[in-house]
Amino acid sequence: MSSENTWREALAMTEDCPPLVNLLEGSHQRDAHVEKCPHCQTELALYREMEQPADQASVKAIGRRLDGVNWAEAGRTGIPAQPQNLWQWLLRPRVLAPASLALASALVLVTVIQLDRATVKSDLQLPEKQMASQQLRSQQVRALAPLGTVSPAPKELRWEAVSGASRYQVNLMEVDHENVWQSGVSVPQATVSSDALAKMLPGKRLLWEVKAFDADGKQIARSATLEFTTSLQ
Amino acid sequence: MTARSDEELVQCFLSGEGSAESDSAVNELFRRYTNKVATWCYRASGNREAAGDLAQEVFLRAYRHMQSFQGNSKFSTWLYVVARNHCLNHLKASASEPSEKSVELSLELPDLSFSDPVSGMEREQSLQTMRKMMTETLDATEVQVMTLHFAEEMPLSAVTRVLGLTNASGAKAYVVSARRKLQLAVQRWNATTTRQRVAGGQTDEL
Numbered sequence: 001m002s003s004e005n006t007w008r009e010a011l012a013m014t015e016d017c018p019p020l021v022n023l024l025e026g027s028h029q030r031d032a033h034v035e036k037c038p039h040c041q042t043e044l045a046l047y048r049e050m051e052q053p054a055d056q057a058s059v060k061a062i063g064r065r066l067d068g069v070n071w072a073e074a075g076r077t078g079i080p081a082q083p084q085n086l087w088q089w090l091l092r093p094r095v096l097a098p099a100s101l102a103l104a105s106a107l108v109l110v111t112v113i114q115l116d117r118a119t120v121k122s123d124l125q126l127p128e129k130q131m132a133s134q135q136l137r138s139q140q141v142r143a144l145a146p147l148g149t150v151s152p153a154p155k156e157l158r159w160e161a162v163s164g165a166s167r168y169q170v171n172l173m174e175v176d177h178e179n180v181w182q183s184g185v186s187v188p189q190a191t192v193s194s195d196a197l198a199k200m201l202p203g204k205r206l207l208w209e210v211k212a213f214d215a216d217g218k219q220i221a222r223s224a225t226l227e228f229t230t231s232l233q
Numbered sequence: 234m235t236a237r238s239d240e241e242l243v244q245c246f247l248s249g250e251g252s253a254e255s256d257s258a259v260n261e262l263f264r265r266y267t268n269k270v271a272t273w274c275y276r277a278s279g280n281r282e283a284a285g286d287l288a289q290e291v292f293l294r295a296y297r298h299m300q301s302f303q304g305n306s307k308f309s310t311w312l313y314v315v316a317r318n319h320c321l322n323h324l325k326a327s328a329s330e331p332s333e334k335s336v337e338l339s340l341e342l343p344d345l346s347f348s349d350p351v352s353g354m355e356r357e358q359s360l361q362t363m364r365k366m367m368t369e370t371l372d373a374t375e376v377q378v379m380t381l382h383f384a385e386e387m388p389l390s391a392v393t394r395v396l397g398l399t400n401a402s403g404a405k406a407y408v409v410s411a412r413r414k415l416q417l418a419v420q421r422w423n424a425t426t427t428r429q430r431v432a433g434g435q436t437d438e439l
Contacts, residue, residue, distance in 0.1 A: 003344040006356075010363035011384035020314050021306035038367050042380035045373065047313065049396055054275040062271035062285045066292075071263045072256035074289075075296030171326070176293060178319070179326045 013039050141168075141210045141223035151231035153200035154192065157208055161188040162221045165212035172196055173207040175227075180206065205229045239265065239308035247299060259299075262308070263292050269309070270316055277320035279394045287323060291316045325386045341412060343419050362422070367411075370418045375411035378404045 034040045146154040170190045172181040181196035212221040245258035274287040381387045393403030
């Protein structure tokens with residue numbers, strides 16, 4: 001184990017640390033332990049800070065957004081409730097930004113296809129290499145496995161290499177897009193951690209996606225959100 | 234009529250899941266904490282839009298995992314833990330973006346020299362020495378910054394925000410000063426243990 005990892009481990013939660021609820025409520029003889037535990041000291045400080053008042057205008061705006069949500073219904077369907085005003089929802093940056101990006105990508109794609117057709121028409125002898133470089137503009141990461149129902153739980157995720165990619169980021173998520181595990185790799189496959197593997201319970205549906213970055217750290221391609229379910233058998 | 238406690242609402246929700254009474258109980262319970270969860274999420278994300286999304290996700294997680302609330306703590310504490318875990322996961326995920334990675338600092342601290350076969354220091358002992366060194370050498374804010382950044386993998390910008398740091402360079406300044414203090418502490422510790430080893434060796438020879 002490297003020195004860096006050892007120091008990180010020294011800062012992490014230990015077996016002696018009480019469960020967080022007990023620590024926060026002071027019901028676990030916390031004083032003796034906390035005095036020498038950086039992690040517990042930090043958890044207590046973090047709690048104090050999180051409890052401090054935040055910008056009231058923002059809190060009220062968030063409150064308005066959540067008011068009237070039927071949590072029982074939202075909880076059953078797993079679909080986060082949306083604000084009542086459709087335009088308000090459509091104009092949210094988190095909706096607007098991807099929508100704009102999708103529209104821009106579609107325009108680029110259409111342009112590329114048109115250019116591609118025009119070039120092919122004008123010069124049927126276009127070299128293969130040049131064709132490939134044009135296709136690069138609209139490339140997407142193509143996942144190989146796991147997809148659909150799989151058995152046993154997959155120990156690795158694989159996708160097709162992307163031309164020009166020097167690094168991939170792979171995310172494994174719950175169906176609500178809560179991150180379960182992520183990894184950065186330089187090859188088009190990633191070995192799943194044992195913690196993540198333990199979450200692949202039979203019958204459970206999980207999502208995953210891959211993003212490809214070039215040597216400058218610029219995202220050049222991404223996969224669709226993919227899903228798989230570990231077989232019940 | 235006296236309002237039902239949070240814990241009674243949880244019980245009502247769990248005992249009749251799917252019924253109108255259960256639905257009403259969980260809606261009432263979550264409404265009580267709308268502002269609280271909004272505050273936690275806003276303090277974690279520093280962004281109204283992201284905080285709104287996070288708050289929704291926190292409530293959905295709380296709904297799904299309500300069975301794990303055993304009633305051994307206050308519901309508000311349990312809900313805080315749900316929100317804390319969700320927000321920290323969100324911040325950790327944002328830290329893995331290459332653009333975020335480039336501004337982070339590494340720990341760059343030397344090993345404690347536990348190579349003495351006579352003392353036979355085990356790994357757990359070295360971790361305890363490191364923890365002692367940190368709690369005794371660093372001030373409280375430095376401990377918090379180091380833990381959140383290096384153990385919880387929170388980006389420095391997020392550490393600055395959640396701890397409410399107001400100095401010019403935020404959490405980064407605390408990492409730099411903590412690292413300097415710890416490097417000196419390790420040097421002192423290594424020098425002391427070397428002297429003790431030498432003294433021990435001389436004694437053995439005598």
